[in-house]
Amino acid sequence: MPRAVYVLAIGIFAMVTSEFVVAGLMPQMAAGLDATIPRIGYLITAFAVAMAVGGPFLTVAVLKLRPKPALLVLFGVFLTGNLLAATATSYGAMVVARVITGVAAQAFFGVAISVCSALTREEVRGRAIAVAMNGLMLGTLLGLPMATFIGGHMGWRAAFWAITALTVLAAAAVVVGVPRMDRPGVAGASFRDEVRVLRRPRLWLVLTTSTLIIGATFSAFSYFNPILTEVTGFEEGTVPVLLIAYGAATVIGNTIVGRLADRRTVGVQVAGLALNVLFLTGFALLADVGAAAVILMTGIGLVGVTMNPAMVTRVQRAGNAGPLVNTVHSSFITLGIIIGSSVGGILVDTYGLRSPLWLGAALAALGLLSLLPESGRRRSPVEV
The missing domain is CATH 1.20.1250.20 (MFS general substrate transporter like domains)
Structure with missing residues (x-):
């Protein structure tokens, strides 16, 4: 390296x-x-x-x-x-x-x-x-x-x-x-080449998947603190320790996904989204059970933002490795953060603190659906 x-x-x-x-x-x-x-x-x-x-x-x-x-x-x-x-x-x-x-x-x-x-x-x-x-x-x-x-x-x-x-x-x-x-x-990128790549419909579908992956994660992450204190019942002083555990899980998950992203690009995202649906749904159902909440929150850390290496690899294959494509991809990721946190906040006011977790599960399920066209494509060994 x-x-x-x-x-x-x-x-x-x-x-x-x-x-x-x-x-x-x-x-x-x-x-x-x-x-x-x-x-x-x-x-x-x-x-x-x-x-x-x-x-x-x-x-x-x-x-x-x-x-x-x-x-x-x-x-x-x-x-x-x-x-x-x-x-x-x-x-x-x-x-x-x-x-x-x-x-x-x-x-x-x-x-x-x-x-x-x-x-x-x-x-x-x-x-x-x-x-x-x-x-x-x-x-x-x-x-x-x-x-x-x-x-x-x-x-x-x-x-x-x-x-x-x-x-x-x-x-x-x-x-x-x-x-x-x-x-x-x-x-080695030129503005004209970068803009030409951005006209590809498949690239926009790939970018949408990234938005849904990150939106699903941040709809939950943005509200971990109030969920853990007001629903699960942890003391305020315990939450930073739990968030450190979540952060450690993201480092581990990112390393694992990085090892698999080149040869199992789509498969890694399918597995990550499927697991995140389970973790987010489980967290929504069991948020008032301390041990379950910690395990499920850590699981979200393992398979949420850690999809980044696979997301970037897939975007570069659908577009190119130029800086404008990568920056636009980052903008779609940021859009996911904005959607997850803002819509989650609206739902909290109406339906309570578990609602962002349900929102996250729904966004992860939509992410899985967005991968269906890609799953049906015939791929070379390094694009599986």
């Missing part, structure tokens, strides 16, 4: 930590910015919407750059947003900061995955993507608790300063660890 793949994982880790940091510091940020908790919650939405809408446009802007300069430019934009967040004195300034960092993060994901693909042979590309995506899993497992701890003991601004320092470290690692690539444009 090229060293650069591990280096890119550090960059993804920094950006995912920034994405999640607001969730762990809502009370402190509300007090510091003279805003309500719901308004601070909108900062999470602003980041996600900026990722989904703005990321592809920033990717287009760096398409003509070589891979390493493109990555460094995106680090620069992201660093600017984080500095603005660390020094923000008003809610409006923080919204601008979150939009800037969201757009930069999405574009970085797309370019980084393209660089991973360009540096590795096709038969191990899924494993390389899994290694890079471990930055995302570790952001959930370690980044969020780290930022929450720093913010809780040193103030919420300190958490953003820590992410800024981590970003500088990741950029330095890219300078040293990512080789010079002399292809014309990021991963």
Whole structure:
């Protein structure tokens, strides 16, 4: 595995930590910015919407750059947003900061995955993507608790300063660890070629599957805390430990899927979605049983966001490994997060805290249906 793949994982880790940091510091940020908790919650939405809408446009802007300069430019934009967040004195300034960092993060994901693909042979590309995506899993497992701890003991601004320092470290690692690539444009891609690929109907079906996979998972993940405390009955202090267990499960699942993604691309997604239907349905039925709730929540961690390597591999086969395709894919993933969390919130108000779990099960079932046309296709041995 090229060293650069591990280096890119550090960059993804920094950006995912920034994405999640607001969730762990809502009370402190509300007090510091003279805003309500719901308004601070909108900062999470602003980041996600900026990722989904703005990321592809920033990717287009760096398409003509070589891979390493493109990555460094995106680090620069992201660093600017984080500095603005660390020094923000008003809610409006923080919204601008979150939009800037969201757009930069999405574009970085797309370019980084393209660089991973360009540096590795096709038969191990899924494993390389899994290694890079471990930055995302570790952001959930370690980044969020780290930022929450720093913010809780040193103030919420300190958490953003820590992410800024981590970003500088990741950029330095890219300078040293990512080789010079002399292809014309990021991963050899041109804007015209990228747009032409986006016209393929099959690619849009594949992108829709990714939205459903992530939407199913985040409809549950977004509400783990209130479900575990108000329905299952765990103490508030126990929930962080349970979320660490969930994060550890995502790291394990991501590694396993990465090993299988190249040769069992569709089969891995079928198995993952089928298991997630079972886990989400079981959690909805047994949320008031402590041991069952923990086991089922951990199961969701094993087969939810961990589908990323198989999702990326399938998208690249339906389209290409270019940065715009990868960034658009990330936007569809972000759309799944927005759908799962927002629709889940609407259902909670009407039907109670178990309803997001039922929503997740329904989205996972739709994901299975979206794979039926692909399952019927005749595939080569590496596309099974």
